[in-house]
Amino acid sequence: MGVTFMVYSLAWGSALALMASGLSLYYSVSKVANFAHGSYVSMGLLAYLLAIAFAHWGSKITGFGIDHYAIFNISNLWALIPAFLVAGLVSLASFAGIFWPLMKRGATPLQLLVASIGLMFVLRFLMYIVAGSMNWITLWTPGSTTYHILGVRITLAEILSFVLLALVAGLIALLETKTLIGVSLRAIASNPSLAEASGIDSFKVQALAWFLGGGFAGLGGVLMFIFTGPPGGRPIVELGWMNLLSIFAAAVLGGLGSFYGTIIAALILGIAFNQAAAWFTIYLNVSSSLALLIPFGITLLTLLFFPQGLAGINWRKLVNKIRITRVEEEVVRR
């Protein structure tokens, strides 16, 4: 396995981590398994493409023409900001307009799940209007600037996905420890009724989590599109939907609702998925889309053996157990 491929797998995993950690962030406070999360991913991508199209208004930007301008280089980096904002605002609007009123009415988790599906279809249709009128329904990946550092081929998108993931992880760490609203976020995640009783504005805190979560999903969507293009040759609007499986796999493996667990799980999945995809095409001669079996299998095993995910495992206890068994073995040997 080349270093280049390893870097690619990790970068893919980082993009997945951005998308999945967004889901985890608001799941931890609102407990909504949101199937519309994939739509926020595609929204981010469409906002990126639209921003670039507006910057080059008048040139040939419809159809495959956008691929020429949307190449991921330093001068196009600013377009990530609209991607973050649009995805975040759509996410915030869906929370404030749909999930919060439903929660106030005492909707069951099942009703929230189903509502998220309805939202997903509506958002998907709105995106089809945008993508259809710009003639962008099928696009190839525009690619990215490539650098050679110490003999390793690395693209700007790969560098940026590491940088963004580090930034996001750091930002959330600072938010959750240093600011009042971040501490309230953790309070609501661990005990919602106690948090509300002590005077925390639940709506404001949850809205922040949804905004950030949707925004991260949008960033991850742009990067994922640069890496893989539309998965399985589907329309670009379904980018998020086709990645939803991996997003949920990462979220479940990390322990649904655990931010850092999800990031680590996504990186693990990135390596496993891409290795399997390469393996399937090279040795078994079957389509690489079947590599989705890996996230699926990992999720099923997680649910079967440790449903709390990576975050639920008591690592210290596990390490101690291993240490104790080693000591016991030595005792037996003597």
Add this chain to the structure above:
Amino acid sequence: MNIISFLVTYLSVAAVYALLAISMNIDYGWAGIPDFGKAAFIAAGGIAAAIVATRIVPPLMLHMHPANPSKLSFFTYYNGKILPAITAHPIDTWIVFIISILLGGIIAAGFAVIFSYPAIRLKEDYLAIALLMAAQIVWLFLRVYTPIMGGTMSMTLPSPSFKPIARALFHSTSPSAIDAAKALFLWGLVGVFLYYAEKQMNSPFGRMLRMVRDDEYAAAALGKNVARARLESLIVASFLAGVAGAVYVLIHFSSVNPDYFMPDLTFFVLTLVLVGGVGNNIGSIIGALLIALLYRASYIFGTSLGFSWGSYLYYMIIGLAILITIFVRPNGILPEKPVRTPAWDVYALVRGKQPWFLRRILMRGRGKVNTGEKSE
């Protein structure tokens, strides 16, 4: 366009949707399981139909070699030899149909056990995710793995022949008579599903499922095995979904293609149940009739708009139907009815809570009728 022929075609489409909706109503409506893997269980019917038509019936009934869809020579052999041989006799097409629905149900029940086993004891969210993944994997697998239904190329299937039925019923074999016979047969099948579902719903099994749905802890405290009840409801529903899936490919499409079983299909079926009424079988059928009409209308309207996104208008219709139902009428058009049991009948007799048309008969000679409302 002839209004009668449109109505007949619409009724047979709606009947297929009603079959799918009744199977969804059993696990989503009664047991409260977010069965987002319905597409996989419907696909089981498609798998069964493809296997029966290519590999089981030719050696069994026609003394021909089974066909392998992954080979290049498949289409000349299958379309040229096997299909004409099966469709030559109406009985053979019905044998294909009957073996397919049975095998489809069995495969679907097996899928249900395998896919739900890891998550059946966990919260709804986890079960929903696991089942959705199962649907996506089955779809991708069918696209990639050609020996089952030949990958993404559509494979024609021997649709059961309605000619003899049309001749016996209407004394003609014109296309409209055949369509009418088809619609009649499909609604008969809906009747069978409805009878079975109503019987199950009012049995102790059905009451246990509702109890598990409404209060898991109370059910566990009364000695019900919650995980087992959920698994059983999923198996029953998936068996029906497999049967409905075989009907879906053999009669509705008369061909099979993995893209018929895209995971979106699940949510379409879910919409039928939600709009019609969760936990009410008649409601599911009404939902199927309504949404089939809306779906068709939105498709015709969307494609006539002339925009490249017009054909996606049905996403909007389905999404809005789900959201409006959840907000305005969470129980659907027809809400769930109370269970009919002997005990309930006695209670109704005592409190006078019978349906209006029975009140007169039951209360005859009792003097004052107690309407059940508490009077001051």
